Every structure is written in structure tokens, then in C-alpha cells.
Amino acid sequence: MEEEILSRMRRSIVDGAPQHAAALAQEWLQSGSEPLHAINDGFIPGMRHVGEQFGCRALYLPDVMAAAEAMKAATAVLEPEIQRRGLKRGVRGTVVLGTVQGDIHEIGKNLVGTLLIAAGFRVIDLGCNVAAERFAEAAEQAGADAVGASSLLTTTMVRHRDVIAAMERRNLRPRVKIIVGGAPVTGKWSAEIGADGYAADAQRALDLVKRLVAPSAGDAP
Amino acid sequence: MRPAIRLLDDALIARVLGEAFQLLSNPGIQVGAAEARDLLASSGAVVEGERVRIPEVLAQTCLGAAPREFALYDRTGSAVVRYGGDAVHFDPGSSCVNILDGETRARRSAETRDLIRLTQLAEVLPQFDAQSTAVVCSDVPAPVADLYRLYVVLAHSSKPVVTGAFSGETLQGMLDLLALDAGSPAALRARPRAVFDVCPSPPLQWTNFAAHNMVRLARAGVPAQIVSMPMAGATAPVTLIGSVTQHAAETIAGIVIHQLAAGGAPVVWGGAPSILDMSTGIAPVGAIETVMLNLACAEVGKHLGLPTHGYLVASDAKLLDAQAGAETGISAVLGALAGINMISGAGMIDSLACHSAEKLVLDAELIASTRRLLKGVETPTSTLATAMFASLPKEGFLASRETRALFRTEQHLPSAVIDRGNYQEGAVDDAFSRAHDAIPRLLASYSRPALNPALLAGFAELLARQAAKFGVTFSPPTHDNAAPLHANLR
Structure with a gap:
């Protein structure tokens, strides 16, 4: 079940679907799951895939823009819960x-x-x-x-x-x-x-x- | 018949203009200059802050007031560039900051010596009808850079010049320089030698600097060339036709400001539209879609009966390689077939970031071939072939009178830069090498125009005044080929 939703999260980023990404983040929180887990193992692998595909010209700038929008929408949903739990989101810088x-x-x-x-x-x-x-x-x-x-x-x-x-x-x-x-x-x-x-x-x-x-x-x- | 190409039919151009007029009133145009907004407001436009809504009737009136044709004059007063109709002219690309060093084949910052060299080459290559202020010289302070490069070109050339000011504050100095060159502001107005590129900022914005300069140029009677540069997919709609429509709206807004400042002042429907490369984010000048945008934008201008300009004959390649040749040749041919009055860009590579003297020399060959294409398949003899068969000498066609009389017009005869020789082992070189080798020969045929010493002194004084105005110290460069300039400026 968890694996399946993480996979859909990845997909929502690759598809560049902000509403879908936000809905999946919402669903995740409602099930009481740990928000950082969704970011690190759902959404970010999606972004990583997009970055790789961009590097080899399988995806292009509009695809990357859309993926970033989806990422933004997902983190906007998860961020308050991350803060409430006193967690710290690992960013690269x-x-x-x-x-x-x-x-x-x-x-x-x-x-x-x-x-x-x-x-x-x-x-x-x-x-x-x-x-x-x-x-x-x-x-x-x-x-x-x-x-x-x-x-x-x-x-x-x-x-x-x-x-x-x-x-x-x-x-x-x-x-x-x-x-x-x-x-x-x-x-x-x-x-x-x-x-x-x-x-x-x-x-x-x-x-x-x-x-x-x-x-x-x-x-x- | 002269060969031609069209990408848009009349019905589609009517739709482009229809939507461009809609954009002019909604969302309207951002106009940064209060003086321009005041002109617009007093002529029926609705001004809300910096946003100006231009009614179609006002736009139509101003389009009707803009001249259908005008000329640029050389130093002797001859009208050598004719803007309007299907006349086609070429000038080198302008305002480049880098040069491909012909010796090292590496890119470096452009300097005075490079501008002089490019100017001298464009002067002796008959394919270029006009000069451009081709590079920004890194060896002079920025506040005098635009005036200085115009000075360098005027001091080394008799041809007309495509130029532009880098700010609102520096335009007047450049107009003063041209007036000195012409003899007086009135003489400059009567026989303008230069046209100024002025660029709106996409989407749908005329900045303070650009709008201000449109007003100034119109009032000085010095031609303005509007270079709208929508980037399809970034600063303009991704569809080619959507970008053509935005280009039309930005250009019409510029013409309205210009004609309100001085009705009948010469203005060009120009442009440097491009697509956005979706992988690298650059504006690829060699992309076929960029070429298509230039052609389509010019077609809209021609439909309105206005003089036209485009940015072609350049490449995204970093060297003079096969890509550079292909992109340059394709765009030169298509731009000429479209009958664009002034085609800028020759000599440039690296998506307009780098100039090359060698490419300028090669491009001259491509332009010469393009001009041959424009002449089309002619019928200079009374019968097409039968009479020549009837009078055929026994030695064959090479010995016939008609061959001798007509080969120079039937064929473009390329220089040695174009390789048409037989294969010779150990003596195969590339186009870059041949162009590089041609440069000393071309420069040997160059002679600097004899300028009145008082005029040169006037130039120098203007430069000194401009430098003082902006508080910069300015010592002229000392390269070998800049020696005459140096003597003048000392």
C-alpha cells in the first residue's frame, strides 16, 4: 500500500501534475504516515528521475518546470506537518x-x-x-x-x-x-x-x- | 521571375493583425517613459499607471503615417541602402561582446582592434551594403562604449551604419556624432547615414530607455529600426504564430510612439524573434523555427507596406564548422527569398555571442550566392538555346561568343575562399583556413576614408565630453591598426 502510493508520488512529479501531487501528499498525511518519508522516497526520486531525463534530452525545460511545480505543491502540503513534528527536511543546500x-x-x-x-x-x-x-x-x-x-x-x-x-x-x-x-x-x-x-x-x-x-x-x- | 517564399497567407496575416490590435488594448502595453505615455494619452490611448491601452483606430492612423520607404546614404551622399519594397541588403551582426580569435581559434573579449578589422572587411566586401557597430569594445569604459564604436566605424568607413544606443543618456552623443559627420542636424535628417536599433522588452513592454529613444530618434529624423525579440516558449507564446502576433503588437506600439513624436519619421518593422531551445534555454539563431519567425514577422510588416528587417545569417555553432555553414546558408537564402530589406547577423556564431572576421568573409560568399538566386533564371538571349546551337563554334560552348558575354552574369564567380578545385593530396584545407588566409589580401585592398581633420577633431571632442559627462577616464587603445585613431584622440 505504502509502496504503491510512493510510486504514484514519483509518477505525479514526472507527469508534472501539481494537483495530483498535492492530493497524494494529503492522502499520506491522513493515513498518519511520516511526512519526510513521502518527500525522500516518493517525491524526490521523481525529481531525480526528471533531472536525469533532462540531462539526456528525454525530457525538456517545460517538463522540468512542471515537475518543480508539482514538487512545490506536494511540499506545501507536507511542510506544516514536518514542522509540527519538529522534523527537519534534508535539503542539499x-x-x-x-x-x-x-x-x-x-x-x-x-x-x-x-x-x-x-x-x-x-x-x-x-x-x-x-x-x-x-x-x-x-x-x-x-x-x-x-x-x-x-x-x-x-x-x-x-x-x-x-x-x-x-x-x-x-x-x-x-x-x-x-x-x-x-x-x-x-x-x-x-x-x-x-x-x-x-x-x-x-x-x-x-x-x-x-x-x-x-x-x-x-x-x- | 524573381523567386520568393511566403509562410503566411493574407487571411492569416489579417488574423495576426486582428489579435495584435486586441493585445494593444487588452492587456495593453507597458510603457516606461512618461513622455511617451503623455503623447499616447493625448492621442486617445488610455493610460493606467505604466499600462497603456492603444485603440485600433490610433494604431491604424500611425501605421498609415509611417513612410513606405526611405534610404540610408553613404559618405558621398548616395542612397545606397533602400528600405522598402522587396529590396534586400545585408549588414554584419552587431553589439557582440566576444570575438573568435583567428589565430588561436579561441573566443576572447572583443577590443577596438577587432572592431576596426571587422569594419575594414565589411568596407571592402561589396556584399555588405551597410556596416554595423559590430562589437562592444572591452578596452573602453562602458559609459562611452556605444558612442565610441560608432566613432570607430565612422572613422573607418563610408558605408551606412546599423547601430544603436545602450542607454537613454548616450543617444544624444551618438546623434551629435552623426550630425557632425553629415555636416549638420538638418543634413543628417535629409540624408541619414545610420539607422538605430531600438528593442522593446518581451512580452509587450517598452522600457523607459527604449520608448524615450524612439521619441528622440523620431524628432531627430534619424531612422529607428524596431527590433522586437519574442522568444517563443519563454517570453512569448510557444506557437510560432502566437509569437508573430506578439511581435506585431510590440512593433505597432513602437510605431505609434514614434509617429506620435514625429509623424512621417522613418521607421523599420524589424525583429530578432527566436524560439527557446527547450534543452539549453538559449535562443538558437540557427534553428529553422527562428528563421521561420523572422520571415513570418517580416511578412506582416510587408503586408502593412513598411520597410523590414530581420536577424539571420548567424549560427549557434562555436566554430566555423559544418553546422555554422548550414545554418548561415539556409537562413541567408530564406531571408533573401522573403525580401527582407535589411538582414543583420553575418559574421556571428555562438547564438550571437561571438563575432568572427573569418565568418564574415565566408558569409560574404554565401550572400553573393544568395543574390544570384534572387536574380532568378533570366532570359538574356532572344531564343533560349536554338540560336546558340546554330552558331556553335567547333571548339564547343566554352568558345562561343555568348558564353564569353554572359558567364559573368549567369554565374556568381566565387573567390578562392570557396573550394571548387580538384583534389590535391597534401593540400586540403578547411573553409576557416581559406577565409583566414583571405583576410590579409582583403585588408590590403582597404583604404581609410580621407576625413577632414576638423571633423576628426570634432569626433574626439565629443568622445572626451561624453567621457567627462559620465566621469570616466578614457585613453584610446594603442593596437597597430588603431594608430590613426590614437593620433586623433591624443
Whole structure:
């Protein structure tokens, strides 16, 4: 019975069906089962499968977006019960994302966020046109492991420096890693401004974060 | 007959425009510039905060006011680029931040020396009717980068220029530079040498900077080229036709702002639409769907009788490989068959992130072949074949008078960059190598236009003023090929 519902949970993520995922989470709680078990052995394996399929071009970005939506819907149902029981959900790390001040382009940043969620990271997305101070403030409040700052324009790319300076002012460096991305950004730029890394696309950004943020023992995927 | 291609029939274009007009009133367009919103409000649009609802009747009036054709002029005052009708022109891709180094075949940040080289090549290659401000030079400070690259191109070229400003604050300096080049603002208006790309932000948004520059350009009488760039599946509907409709709405909104600022000012129905690659998240310029979007968007503009532009002749490949050649050739041919007035993009690889002098040289060959295709199968003789058989010399057709008289027009005669030789062991090279080898020969045929020293001094003074305005120090680069510039700016 339990195995069967866990399998349906996996399927709901792969299908990208938020309502179905939420209903399964509800059903699980009503039976009195342990909520972390549903996340770790039902929903997350679904996300892992989606990530793998995306990597080999069997699934595509809209599929990953839908899977992330389903994951979000399921965790929204389970999260209150996890907290009520005083449990702690194992996440691989917390990443604050945003597009720098003066820049409204966020497709790339959103893709990075989706892939991070799919891989089991907690993502705090600050949106676009984000002031440097706001990155640092959010990273401090959330106890983030990494901050990702995106820019599409050569004219806004310079704001990456401000983000790093704001992080330093709050003494968050070098503990909190900073990664930069966006069309004009290069590895050279990342090194020049003292960031911890740069990635050319969303998949590589995920690999970079995985490398920079060591997963703590026993955590999911 | 001239060969042509169409992707949309008239009934479908009518539906595109019908829904575009609906989008203009609901949800309307976000317009960032108060000055533009005021113009719209006083002409019957409904303004709610930054959202502007444009009634169809206003849009139709402004579409009717936009000119059907206009020209860009070279330094001698000749109208060498004709926007309108089915005229087809090509210019190199613009605003690139990287260059494929021809020596190392590796990508690096573009610098002044690269812009000079690309400009010199586009100057001597007759396939390019216009220059573009091809790269952003990483060796000058950002606040003067747009003015500076226009300066570099004007100092090295006599052709018209496709350019653009990077902000609302820097446009005036560029207009001042062009006015200096033309002799006066009035001369610039009468015989514009440059067209400015201005980009709405998808979906359905004209930012403060873009709307402001549309107003400024219209009032200066300098042509504006609206480059709407819906990305199907990301910032626009996933269907090609849905993105074409969004492109139409964004472009019409730009034309409305522009024509309200100055009725009859020259404006281009341009674009750089693309799909979203669903695996990598990039905008693939070489995808056939991206090419289809460019063609379909231009068809809507042509249906309205407006001058057109598209972004083609580029590739997503990282090197000059088979993919680069295939994507470039296919899009050049299709864009030309669609009769797009200005086709930008030549020289570019890496999804418009990297320029290549070698590719510019190769693309010139593809463009030459494309132009041959556009001429179609002609009938230059009174009989198609019988008379040539009747007068056939015993040595055969190679010795016939008609062959000698007509082969230059019947065939495009490629340069040595195109490999048509017999196989020769040990002497096989690739297109990149042949293009690379051709560059010194091409540059040897280049000569810098003789500019009046007072004009050059004026250019330098403008640059210095712009640098001072933005509080940046600016020392001109010292590469060998930049020596004349350096002397001028010192």
C-alpha cells in the first residue's frame, strides 16, 4: 500500500501534475504516515528521475518546470506537518538567486532555480532588478550556502561587484559562495571580481553549485 | 521571375493583425517613459499607471503615417541602402561582446582592434551594403562604449551604419556624432547615414530607455529600426504564430510612439524573434523555427507596406564548422527569398555571442550566392538555346561568343575562399583556413576614408565630453591598426 502510493508520488512529479501531487501528499498525511518519508522516497526520486531525463534530452525545460511545480505543491502540503513534528527536511543546500539591479532579464536565472529545486536545493528567488544589499540580507536571513547573481547586459554586469561587496560587509564571505551568470559573463570576469564561479548554462550552474556546496551527510539526492 | 517564399497567407496575416490590435488594448502595453505615455494619452490611448491601452483606430492612423520607404546614404551622399519594397541588403551582426580569435581559434573579449578589422572587411566586401557597430569594445569604459564604436566605424568607413544606443543618456552623443559627420542636424535628417536599433522588452513592454529613444530618434529624423525579440516558449507564446502576433503588437506600439513624436519619421518593422531551445534555454539563431519567425514577422510588416528587417545569417555553432555553414546558408537564402530589406547577423556564431572576421568573409560568399538566386533564371538571349546551337563554334560552348558575354552574369564567380578545385593530396584545407588566409589580401585592398581633420577633431571632442559627462577616464587603445585613431584622440 505504502509502496504503491510512493510510486504514484514519483509518477505525479514526472507527469508534472501539481494537483495530483498535492492530493497524494494529503492522502499520506491522513493515513498518519511520516511526512519526510513521502518527500525522500516518493517525491524526490521523481525529481531525480526528471533531472536525469533532462540531462539526456528525454525530457525538456517545460517538463522540468512542471515537475518543480508539482514538487512545490506536494511540499506545501507536507511542510506544516514536518514542522509540527519538529522534523527537519534534508535539503542539499540553500541558494539565493536574483537578477542584479537595473536588469529585468530573468529567464536564465529562473531555469537555474528550477534545476536547483529539481536537484533538492532550497531556492530563494528574489526576482529581477535586485539591489546588492537585498542579496546579502536574504542570504543572511536564510542561512544560505550560495548566492547566484545574474545579468544579461554588459552594462549591468558590473553590479556583480556590488553584490560581492555587500556580502563582505555582512561577513558572509567566504562561507557563502557567490556564483555569477548571464550572457556577457565569463569565467575570466568571475575570477576578476572574486566570485566563486561562473557557469555558461543552467545545467552547468547546477553542477557548479553541487561542487561548491558540499551536501551534508544523509541528505536527499 | 524573381523567386520568393511566403509562410503566411493574407487571411492569416489579417488574423495576426486582428489579435495584435486586441493585445494593444487588452492587456495593453507597458510603457516606461512618461513622455511617451503623455503623447499616447493625448492621442486617445488610455493610460493606467505604466499600462497603456492603444485603440485600433490610433494604431491604424500611425501605421498609415509611417513612410513606405526611405534610404540610408553613404559618405558621398548616395542612397545606397533602400528600405522598402522587396529590396534586400545585408549588414554584419552587431553589439557582440566576444570575438573568435583567428589565430588561436579561441573566443576572447572583443577590443577596438577587432572592431576596426571587422569594419575594414565589411568596407571592402561589396556584399555588405551597410556596416554595423559590430562589437562592444572591452578596452573602453562602458559609459562611452556605444558612442565610441560608432566613432570607430565612422572613422573607418563610408558605408551606412546599423547601430544603436545602450542607454537613454548616450543617444544624444551618438546623434551629435552623426550630425557632425553629415555636416549638420538638418543634413543628417535629409540624408541619414545610420539607422538605430531600438528593442522593446518581451512580452509587450517598452522600457523607459527604449520608448524615450524612439521619441528622440523620431524628432531627430534619424531612422529607428524596431527590433522586437519574442522568444517563443519563454517570453512569448510557444506557437510560432502566437509569437508573430506578439511581435506585431510590440512593433505597432513602437510605431505609434514614434509617429506620435514625429509623424512621417522613418521607421523599420524589424525583429530578432527566436524560439527557446527547450534543452539549453538559449535562443538558437540557427534553428529553422527562428528563421521561420523572422520571415513570418517580416511578412506582416510587408503586408502593412513598411520597410523590414530581420536577424539571420548567424549560427549557434562555436566554430566555423559544418553546422555554422548550414545554418548561415539556409537562413541567408530564406531571408533573401522573403525580401527582407535589411538582414543583420553575418559574421556571428555562438547564438550571437561571438563575432568572427573569418565568418564574415565566408558569409560574404554565401550572400553573393544568395543574390544570384534572387536574380532568378533570366532570359538574356532572344531564343533560349536554338540560336546558340546554330552558331556553335567547333571548339564547343566554352568558345562561343555568348558564353564569353554572359558567364559573368549567369554565374556568381566565387573567390578562392570557396573550394571548387580538384583534389590535391597534401593540400586540403578547411573553409576557416581559406577565409583566414583571405583576410590579409582583403585588408590590403582597404583604404581609410580621407576625413577632414576638423571633423576628426570634432569626433574626439565629443568622445572626451561624453567621457567627462559620465566621469570616466578614457585613453584610446594603442593596437597597430588603431594608430590613426590614437593620433586623433591624443
